[in-house]
Amino acid sequence: MDLLPLTEQLLGIRSTADRPDDLRRALDFVLDVVGPGFTVERFESGGKPSALVHAGDHRPHFRVIFNAHLDVVPGTDDQFRPRRDGDRLIARGAQDMKLSALVLASVFRDTAARLPYPIGLQLVTDEEVGGRDGTLHQLEQGVTASFVVIGEHSARRVVAESKGLVTVRLRAVGRAAHSAYQWLGDNALVKVVRAVDAVLAAYSVATGEEWRTTVNVARISSENQALNQVPADATAWLDVRFPPEDTDFTGRTADEVAAHFTSLCPPGVTAEVDHFEPPHRADPDGPDLLALQRAARAQGYSGDLLRKHGAADSRFFFQRGIDAEIFGVGGDGQHGPDEYADLATVEPYRRALTAFLEDLA
Structure with a gap:
């Protein structure tokens, strides 16, 4: 000692x-x-x-x-x-x-x-x-x-x-408007929340140890600072861990992984891959x-x-x-x-x- x-x-x-x-x-x-x-x-x-x-x-x-x-x-x-x-x-x-x-x-x-x-x-x-x-x-x-x-x-x-590691951003662009007149805007934050729900439907939150791909929703944010404004932008940050057996990730390029996550999201939300490591x-x-x-x-x-x-x-x-x-x-x-x-x-x-x-x- x-x-x-x-x-x-x-x-x-x-x-x-x-x-x-x-x-x-x-x-x-x-x-x-x-x-x-x-x-x-x-x-x-x-x-x-x-x-x-x-x-x-x-x-x-x-x-x-x-x-x-x-x-x-x-x-x-x-x-x-x-x-x-x-x-x-x-x-x-x-x-x-x-x-x-x-x-x-x-x-x-x-x-x-x-x-x-x-x-x-x-x-x-x-x-x-x-x-x-x-x-x-x-x-x-x-x-x-x-x-x-x-x-x-x-x-x-x-x-x-x-496991391998991917960090992903889900980005949504909407249209700002006064919150009392929602029909004049397009809420980007709502789009991102729905996108997160769709991703978690595909990769449910693990409640016990499992050797499978997991997605952690680390942060959701918007540049909007006003309560009475419809957000025109929103971003969700995802931390993804995947085993070698998952062919949606292993052997893929970063662009292919981004396209995979975009396909899980509703219209108006696109995925970007910041880091992708096997x-x-x-x-x-x-x-x-x-x-x-x-x-x-x-x-x-x-x-x-x-x-x-x-x-x-x-x-x-x-x-x-x-x-x-x-x-x-x-x-x-x-x-x-x-x-x-x-x-x-x-x-x-x-x-x-x-x-x-x-x-x-």
């Missing part, structure tokens, strides 16, 4: 997307844990810093990359004051994923120089807001690997599959994945494969033909008021990662 005091310090850093100084503090903190003797490549995109750590002067093609994000979602003041309850370490980011990040950093520090193949430590600060300025940016700058372990929460299992899937019989499962099971983890509903940075590797798995410490409650990491899983996690690297050697 030598990492516990360090973890508590890292959890106290309020590294949310709107606090760039704290994002840098968190990144520098973990780099200090890694210590000297390694090459540190620093990147920045969209105001979000990241780093890639490796042995040797020149960046190689990595046999393995450990990937960790150090940003967290917003929380209350008390969530950035970590506390213990038995084996539970409770704080914002405890499970997602600052403790796992420090374990990955410590295993990298202790093994990178002695392994007969190159490994890298990839530290990013934007995963919670999309990952495009961290992991994706580094890949666009030429970072390559054969296999990636991401320390996200995985319920003591190994995530080899996760699901993530790794070869369940790949030798590296099987090696990771063996190492996890040897330390008491189940090592079973898990399908994850949320998108992760693993999708950026998948797009480039790189197998990426998610494997992190135990815990629960990510993004919630009582998020916690299970401290009893930390040393087995560290031993599993070390054994995995040695097995590959």
